[in-house]
Amino acid sequence: MELEFAGEVWFWRGPSPFHFVTVPDQHCGQLAEVAGQVSYGWGMIPVAARIGGTHWTTSLFPMHGGYVVPVKDKVRRAEGIEVGDVVTILLTVDAR
8 A cells, every 4th residue: 555645744852752744634544444454563554655765664653543654864864854844755555
C-alpha cells in the first residue's frame, strides 16, 4: 500500500526529542486495516518513506487515535527541512 500526503513538520521534546509529520485522518483508516498484519509492539507500523529525493525506513507511531511519521535528522538536513515546513511524504507499507 502506498500513501502520499502533505503535512507540517513539528517537534516533540519528549524524553527522546524528535520531529514528526502527522498522517492525515483520511489515511488512518487504511493504515488501521493493515495494522494487524504488519504492526509490532505498541502498534508501530514499519514503512519505507520518501521526502523529496531522500528515502529511509522508519515506523509510524500510533498517537491520539492516528499515526505520526518520525522524520530523522539526516532526512531533515538532506532536504533542508525546518519545523513548520510543509512536506510531501510518500509512505509504502508492505502488507503482504
